[in-house]
Amino acid sequence: MPIRSIDRTKCTDCGKCYQVCPMDVLQRVGRTVFVAYPEDCMCCYLCEIDCPVEGAIVIDAERSRAIPFPY
Amino acid sequence: MISETINTDVLVIGGGLAGCQAAVKAKREDNNVLLVDKGYVSRSGQTVFAAGALNICLPEDDRDVWMREIVERGEYLNDQEWVKIQLERGYPLLMELDEWGRECGHAILERDGQGNLVRKKARGNINTRTCVINAIPAMNTMRRKLLERKVSLLERVMVTDLVLEDGRVAGALGLGYRDGKVYLFRAKSVVLAAAGCGFKSFFIGHRNLTGEGQAMAYEAGAVLRNLDQAMSNTTARALDIHGLSLMVGLGGKFLNSHGEEFMWNYDPEVGSRARLTRVTVAIAREVAAGRGPVYMDLTGVSEEDQKLLKKILPEGFKAFASLNIDPFKQKVEWMPAFEGTLAHGGGIHIDTACASNVPGLYSAGDNTCTPEHGTWSVTGLNLTFCVVSGDIAGRSAAAYASEAPAPHFTRKDVVDKVARIRAPLDAKKGPSADEVIYSIQEAIIPYDVAYIRTDESLTRALRTIESIRDEAVPRISAKNPHELVKALEARSMACVAEMVVRSVLFRKESRGFVYKPDYPLTDNDEWLKWIMVGRDGDRMKVWAESFPTPYIQAPAGKYPPR
Numbered sequence: 001m002p003i004r005s006i007d008r009t010k011c012t013d014c015g016k017c018y019q020v021c022p023m024d025v026l027q028r029v030g031r032t033v034f035v036a037y038p039e040d041c042m043c044c045y046l047c048e049i050d051c052p053v054e055g056a057i058v059i060d061a062e063r064s065r066a067i068p069f070p071y
Numbered sequence: 072m073i074s075e076t077i078n079t080d081v082l083v084i085g086g087g088l089a090g091c092q093a094a095v096k097a098k099r100e101d102n103n104v105l106l107v108d109k110g111y112v113s114r115s116g117q118t119v120f121a122a123g124a125l126n127i128c129l130p131e132d133d134r135d136v137w138m139r140e141i142v143e144r145g146e147y148l149n150d151q152e153w154v155k156i157q158l159e160r161g162y163p164l165l166m167e168l169d170e171w172g173r174e175c176g177h178a179i180l181e182r183d184g185q186g187n188l189v190r191k192k193a194r195g196n197i198n199t200r201t202c203v204i205n206a207i208p209a210m211n212t213m214r215r216k217l218l219e220r221k222v223s224l225l226e227r228v229m230v231t232d233l234v235l236e237d238g239r240v241a242g243a244l245g246l247g248y249r250d251g252k253v254y255l256f257r258a259k260s261v262v263l264a265a266a267g268c269g270f271k272s273f274f275i276g277h278r279n280l281t282g283e284g285q286a287m288a289y290e291a292g293a294v295l296r297n298l299d300q301a302m303s304n305t306t307a308r309a310l311d312i313h314g315l316s317l318m319v320g321l322g323g324k325f326l327n328s329h330g331e332e333f334m335w336n337y338d339p340e341v342g343s344r345a346r347l348t349r350v351t352v353a354i355a356r357e358v359a360a361g362r363g364p365v366y367m368d369l370t371g372v373s374e375e376d377q378k379l380l381k382k383i384l385p386e387g388f389k390a391f392a393s394l395n396i397d398p399f400k401q402k403v404e405w406m407p408a409f410e411g412t413l414a415h416g417g418g419i420h421i422d423t424a425c426a427s428n429v430p431g432l433y434s435a436g437d438n439t440c441t442p443e444h445g446t447w448s449v450t451g452l453n454l455t456f457c458v459v460s461g462d463i464a465g466r467s468a469a470a471y472a473s474e475a476p477a478p479h480f481t482r483k484d485v486v487d488k489v490a491r492i493r494a495p496l497d498a499k500k501g502p503s504a505d506e507v508i509y510s511i512q513e514a515i516i517p518y519d520v521a522y523i524r525t526d527e528s529l530t531r532a533l534r535t536i537e538s539i540r541d542e543a544v545p546r547i548s549a550k551n552p553h554e555l556v557k558a559l560e561a562r563s564m565a566c567v568a569e570m571v572v573r574s575v576l577f578r579k580e581s582r583g584f585v586y587k588p589d590y591p592l593t594d595n596d597e598w599l600k601w602i603m604v605g606r607d608g609d610r611m612k613v614w615a616e617s618f619p620t621p622y623i624q625a626p627a628g629k630y631p632p633r
Contacts, residue, residue, distance in 0.1 A: 019111050019114075020110075020111050020114040021110075022109075022110040022111070022114060022115050022276070022278075022279045023278060023279055024227075024248055024249065024553055024556070027249075036553075037553060039505075040278075040557075042275070042276060042277075042278040042279075042311070043275070043310070043311060043386075043390060044120065044275060044276040044386060045385070045386035045389050045390070046114050046119070046276075046386075048389070049207070049385060049386070050114070059389070059393060060393040060394065061310040061311070061389075061390035061391070061393045061394050062309075062310070062394070063310070063311065065505070066509075067271070067272060067273060067512055067516070068509070068512050068513045068516050068517070069308075069406070069516070070355065070406060070407055070409065070516055070517060070518040070521060070522065071355070071358055071359075071363075071406075071517070071518045
């Protein structure tokens with residue numbers, strides 16, 4: 001999995017992750033951000049880097065979808 | 072079906088370092104400049120993921136020595152006038168950027184305790200040196216500068232098409248990423264700074280860069296160049312990582328399965344610090360010879376340099392940590408990562424004013440043919456080129472706009488283009504964009520198409536891409552704006568893939584990223600030429616052009632690739 005989850009107990013609903021995600025992975029209903037398209041996450045970590053709360057966004061770096069290897 | 076029409080003097084498409092610089096430099100008291108980006112400016116494009124390498128020729132450096140090294144290592148395909156411009160203009164413009172950073176408390180260029188620029192020998196450098204740039208603070212600074220200069224920003228809008236009028240560029244069309252709104256822009260001049268096409272392949276942070284800027288330029292009649300040098304970087308096999316240049320500069324080594332640092336066999340002068348052209352082909356050749364897999368070994372990097380790597384590449388080291396890999400304690404399996412026309416690898420053919428052959432259309436940064444590089448020269452040229460070409464393109468486009476008539480086309484004139492943008496929403500039974508994108512990747516990423524190439528493998532790839540272009544792309548189905556964006560990305564990717572494969576097929580020698588066992592030598596008698604692509608009616612035309620070499624002459628004859 002790439003972006004796994006947003007920890008609701010830590011999230012402050014600031015919307016920064018929604019603002020910066022280059023892949024439109026995150027969507028917002030009212031003030032609440034949710035992971036709408038995890039398969040398009042490119043594990044770039046910008047959401048986590050800009051998140052004001054340590055540990056609110058959980059990412060691991062496995063590729064989100066298969067890409068054909070060169071060999 | 073057009074939701075909003077916006078008039079401006081200068082339209083800048085793309086908000087990475089080159090686009091931001093172009094917009095800042097185009098803005099005057101008496102004009103309007105609009106910058107449109109697919110994402111959020113300062114967190115979109117390649118620069119924010121740049122791995123820190125920046126080539127600055129300081130006043131005390133010998134420019135002639137730097138020129139020779141850049142041209143020799145670019146295998147003589149560089150536009151030498153551009154190399155000269157970059158060596159002269161890079162320093163003052165990067166000092167200006169660094170000063171803008173200081174004004175808002177950001178340290179953009181890495182300096183030592185005495186305040187001197189940190190300079191390293193990174194990938195490919197022999198006499199040239201590489202400075203270190205902190206990418207996120209640099210982009211935060213550019214966003215602030217855009218707002219301070221009163222450049223208008225429109226974000227989360229993907230520009231898909233240029234609009235021509237009386238033989239010159241007069242505007243563009245765009246699609247709202249989240250709301251599906253169609254925007255019509257009327258502009259007196261346009262700067263394309265939307266990067267190249269990375270084909271959503273491996274490598275960190277590049278998957279929203281899918282070649283719209285190059286495909287729409289082709290559609291509008293612009294000539295493109297150097298697409299035969301579509302490039303690859305390298306990455307870990309298990310995850311996307313960048314920063315190779317700094318890694319090998321600080322002591323990282325490529326090892327094969329026998330534990331040999333095999334790059335000394337391919338580049339006796341710099342070994343693992345060889346240019347990407349060498350490294351990517353060498354990895355593929357080691358694997359083909361049964362000496363794979365190949366590894367990156369960072370276990371010899373000093374503690375001080377480990378700290379520098381972690382500081383400059385925060386995303387990459389978070390990624391390693393998430394998979395429980397400590398690259399300073401264990402070697403990591405590595406492979407070539409096809410990047411297409413990103414970072415380098417060809418694009419719009421520009422002159423030294425950043426003008427294309429289409430009146431009113433300018434280009435900067437990686438959207439261009441990256442004329443300073445040649446095949447792929449020393450590391451760090453790209454970001455400097457963004458700052459230098461952004462400056463020139465912005466000022467050229469503003470000057471052109473000040474004389475150009477206001478566009479007068481109406482919504483009625485773009486009905487067909489708008490219908491084409493929205494078509495996937497009405498296509499109920501077609502393939503998904505994801506399926507089509509995967510089939511494009513399957514055609515161009517395999518090693519016999521991307522690295523060890525033959526006419527047969529390239530022709531096979533071309534036939535596949537033509538079939539995707541004609542049969543799959545027009546039928547893609549999208550259910551919402553998110554999928555519609557991907558459908559249009561697939562359209563751009565198919566166009567750029569065709570340009571790349573046709574260009575590689577055209578060059579009948581080995582030079583730079585073009586390695587062909589059937590044509591193993593670099594041939595300066597026949598092929599010291601740029602490969603060009605343009606539109607001839609509905610047909611894609613490819614040809615070769617000789618070019619001036621005013622400062623450095625290539626040796627005559629044929630020789631193994633250097």
